[in-house]
Amino acid sequence: LSTDSLVAGALAGDRRALGRLISLVEDGGPEVGPVMRALYPHTGRAYSLGITGAPGAGKSTLTERLVGRIRADGHSVGVLAVDPSSPLSGGALLGDRVRMQSHATDPDVFIRSMATRGHLGGMSLATPEAMRVLDAAGKDYIVVETVGVGQAEVKVTDACDTTVVVLNPGWGDAVQAAKAGLLEVADVFVINKADRKGVRAAERELAQMLELSPVERKPEIIPTVATTGEGIDALWAAIERHRAAQSDEDMALARRRRIAAEIRDIAIERYRARLEERCAGILDRLAGEVEARELDPYEAAAQLSGATESHRRGPR
Ligand SMILES: Nc1nc2c(ncn2[C@@H]2O[C@H](COP(=O)(O)OP(=O)(O)OP(=O)(O)O)[C@@H](O)[C@H]2O)c(=O)[nH]1
Numbered sequence: 258l259s260t261d262s263l264v265a266g267a268l269a270g271d272r273r274a275l276g277r278l279i280s281l282v283e284d285g286g287p288e289v290g291p292v293m294r295a296l297y298p299h300t301g302r303a304y305s306l307g308i309t310g311a312p313g314a315g316k317s318t319l320t321e322r323l324v325g326r327i328r329a330d331g332h333s334v335g336v337l338a339v340d341p342s343s344p345l346s347g348g349a350l351l352g353d354r355v356r357m358q359s360h361a362t363d364p365d366v367f368i369r370s371m372a373t374r375g376h377l378g379g380m381s382l383a384t385p386e387a388m389r390v391l392d393a394a395g396k397d398y399i400v401v402e403t404v405g406v407g408q409a410e411v412k413v414t415d416a417c418d419t420t421v422v423v424l425n426p427g428w429g430d431a432v433q434a435a436k437a438g439l440l441e442v443a444d445v446f447v448i449n450k451a452d453r454k455g456v457r458a459a460e461r462e463l464a465q466m467l468e469l470s471p472v473e474r475k476p477e478i479i480p481t482v483a484t485t486g487e488g489i490d491a492l493w494a495a496i497e498r499h500r501a502a503q504s505d506e507d508m509a510l511a512r513r514r515r516i517a518a519e520i521r522d523i524a525i526e527r528y529r530a531r532l533e534e535r536c537a538g539i540l541d542r543l544a545g546e547v548e549a550r551e552l553d554p555y556e557a558a559a560q561l562s563g564a565t566e567s568h569r570r571g572p573r
């Protein structure tokens with residue numbers, strides 16, 4: 258199937274075409290550029306929600322509940338369960354699919370797991386691209402679930418309009434979240450598994466961590482029990498409040514900041530690809546010269562950049 262007909266299919270809401278386009282984005286091949294060009298004019302309508310937190314915090318269960326909430330309002334939704342750390346991992350991803358099966362037959366819900374396959378830019382590039390596919394396909398909401406453990410993951414979450422950080426009762430989670438850089442990106446905090454002891458302790462710890470962090474905003478803290486749905490309406494209300502609290506200019510500014518980061522990532526990725534593809538031989542020679550003390554690494558790097566530039570044959 259040609260990319261043109263895939264794009265046409267996705268724009269018409271065809272699920273198979275949607276799935277194929279997201280696979281294409283995961284692979285990060287040369288078709289991604291033309292596909293994004295074709296889709297881009299149709300994007301910019303969807304509202305995106307990031308759900309992040311430690312492994313097993315209840316992100317998928319919460320996501321499934323939020324999807325139910327969004328559907329109850331009659332909106333369509335696309336879900337991306339992103340696993341940034343494990344390329345082609347099976348178990349956890351399959352688990353996500355199974356858990357969200359209550360929406361499996363709903364034509365207005367599209368659920369997809371994502372892993373880095375070939376995309377050199379990694380998940381932090383592949384995810385916004387996949388979000389754009391769903392946006393162009395007319396999804397009102399896009400929910401991105403990702404494990405919040407490292408820089409790349411935090412970046413993925415930060416690419417959403419509202420970011421929900423999921424903690425669990427007891428002590429320790431907030432410290433971990435702070436270490437992972439999640440406090441800075443949180444717009445709303447959830448203390449999920451509130452059927453367990455230690456909700457107050459988690460709240461206190463979180464308040465302490467927030468006080469120590471440079472964060473100015475005071476995100477709301479919502480206790481939930483994702484397994485029963487308790488607190489989901491309160492969480493949804495907090496998400497809507499965060500959405501409403503942003504002026505159009507704030508939102509545009511935030512989106513522009515993220516687009517700038519994305520453009521920079523694309524440019525870096527292309528530069529890296531050019532380096533790999535076209536300068537492998539030169540790199541080898543330069544390494545030999547540096548090893549023989551004929552050049553120093555900085556001089557060699559300057560020569561390599563020069564070679565990359567002169568090998569340029571226009572955009573890929
Ligand atoms: N007691 C209790 N268990 C919960 C709650 N929410 C989720 N769980 C359970 O916690 C386990 C993990 O839930 P998931 O929703 O898969 O968590 P996750 O954060 O998506 O996990 P990963 O994607 O693997 O990082 C499951 O066994 C859920 O049934 C809750 O509110 N209370």
Ligand SMILES: [Mg+2]
Nearest residue numbers: 316317353402
């Ligand atoms: Mg999950």
